[in-house]
Amino acid sequence: MKIYELAAAPSARRVSIFLAEKGIEVERVNVDIRGGENLFDEFQAKSINGRIPVLELNDGSTICESIAICRYFDEMYPSAPSLFGDTPLERANVEMWQRVVEFQGLYTAMQAFRNISGIYKDRENCVESWGHESRQRVVEFLPTLDKQLANSAYIAGDKFSVADITAFVMCGFINNLDITIDEMFPHIQDWYERVSQRPSVQA
Amino acid sequence: MKIYELAAAPSARRVSIFLAEKGIEVERVNVDIRGGENLFDEFQAKSINGRIPVLELNDGSTICESIAICRYFDEMYPSAPSLFGDTPLERANVEMWQRVVEFQGLYTAMQAFRNISGIYKDRENCVESWGHESRQRVVEFLPTLDKQLANSAYIAGDKFSVADITAFVMCGFINNLDITIDEMFPHIQDWYERVSQRPSVQA
Incomplete structure (x- = not known):
């Protein structure tokens, strides 16, 4: 499992803070957005819209959108406090x-x-x-x-x-x-x- | 419980279709957006940002944002099929x-x-x-x-x-x-x- 991101981007920062709050560690891969790397074919195949961050699961399937990635981890780790609310x-x-x-x-x-x-x-x-x-x-x-x-x-x-x-x-x-x-x-x-x-x- | 809305607005339509899919009936109150009724004090007190739709619960508390309203009903009625996914x-x-x-x-x-x-x-x-x-x-x-x-x-x-x-x-x-x-x-x-x-x- 790994996350493709541009560490300085607001969306990547949201995911980073979220994972730190939940105490979850995930491998991160920096994508050179400014250099256009996210427009290359390989990355396009992982991302619906060529945007970061993208979470790649071990089976190769991917989840885009920072909040969707956060929700995935929130539900996969229900023992840590939920950051989406309980009731x-x-x-x-x-x-x-x-x-x-x-x-x-x-x-x-x-x-x-x-x-x-x-x-x-x-x-x-x-x-x-x-x-x-x-x-x-x-x-x-x-x-x-x-x-x-x-x-x-x-x-x-x-x-x-x-x-x-x-x-x-x-x-x-x-x-x-x-x-x-x-x-x-x-x-x-x-x-x-x-x-x-x-x-x-x-x- | 009631929903304040403008029936023709896309956001109200999203909530209507959602409730119909879940088989839930809720009282609806039409708000005259074009006439500026949503800007009046009484409505402003119900809505964070003066926008519709707004769900008002029986205790007077309110939930704005169509997707937040949909999620509330999805979780309150878990026996009906979830429209937000199961796993x-x-x-x-x-x-x-x-x-x-x-x-x-x-x-x-x-x-x-x-x-x-x-x-x-x-x-x-x-x-x-x-x-x-x-x-x-x-x-x-x-x-x-x-x-x-x-x-x-x-x-x-x-x-x-x-x-x-x-x-x-x-x-x-x-x-x-x-x-x-x-x-x-x-x-x-x-x-x-x-x-x-x-x-x-x-x-």
């Missing part, structure tokens, strides 16, 4: 926040970065004005997160979950957009400081 | 395809529609060139779906799953973008025809 209501709540943080936060921030920075313009059309609009939407999303963290210790309630991992990675990534979590967002600041202490994110 | 590998596979179809298909199509049609321009900035780029990306995604359906009866394998619901709603929605599933995509056509026969989508 149906907890699991729905984690899914809700994971999705809200991903769609309005991390994914929107990545759209901003891809369209503003132009780093990927050799392989996709960039629309800079959409990049700036996306950046603005990330800024407008932060109060929602701050309000939630005023009422609960973690994003989806009183337990650390995969939604915290997505939000933590997002808060780091938005530095690329010159967005900082300042004193306007005291509850995000407090939560970020607490999550930063976890061994899983310091690895 | 860890099945569940990872369903999650992978559900995400791929949502991010590259339905969500991208909705971004295309929102930015091209201008219907929401009274409440968000529209970037028409991003709309056209998004439309093109949906077109470029369809071969991935056709290739998968050449090898399996349903999107995530040999069982109908929530990934099929997302893909089915997407295939209907892209008519708004003048994209049709034509003979270029024979496997999508065959699958669409089969799914169209299900009582859950005819309701």
Whole structure:
């Protein structure tokens, strides 16, 4: 079993923190995205859409998408604490926040970065004005997160979950957009400081 | 227990088909999105981000996000066939395809529609060139779906799953973008025809 990834990418970071939280070790293979290695035939055969990370099982079958990989390990190792919640209501709540943080936060921030920075313009059309609009939407999303963290210790309630991992990675990534979590967002600041202490994110 | 929704919206349709597949009946309340009712204080208190659908439980707590609502019902009614998969590998596979179809298909199509049609321009900035780029990306995604359906009866394998619901709603929605599933995509056509026969989508 091994994971193909680009270690610095937000999606790979999400999987890394998740595995560290669960105490699971998996062989990692770095894929040179910038050099286009993920576009080569061999990698394309492993990945539905040529994207990383990809988990390859011992029988050669593969699972793409960071959250699908996390869920696989969560269910394969049920004895470690679940990061997707335990009861149906907890699991729905984690899914809700994971999705809200991903769609309005991390994914929107990545759209901003891809369209503003132009780093990927050799392989996709960039629309800079959409990049700036996306950046603005990330800024407008932060109060929602701050309000939630005023009422609960973690994003989806009183337990650390995969939604915290997505939000933590997002808060780091938005530095690329010159967005900082300042004193306007005291509850995000407090939560970020607490999550930063976890061994899983310091690895 | 009740669901606040706009019946014609893709997200509400996903929940409707899901509940019909599971054989669950829930009271539905229509929310006038176009009229801005979802922006009113009472609704804002129920929804994290002012969006529909929202499931309100009997104790007044709420769950937003269509897939989170679906997962709640899937886990509350485990005796009905799971639409998220049964084994860890099945569940990872369903999650992978559900995400791929949502991010590259339905969500991208909705971004295309929102930015091209201008219907929401009274409440968000529209970037028409991003709309056209998004439309093109949906077109470029369809071969991935056709290739998968050449090898399996349903999107995530040999069982109908929530990934099929997302893909089915997407295939209907892209008519708004003048994209049709034509003979270029024979496997999508065959699958669409089969799914169209299900009582859950005819309701």
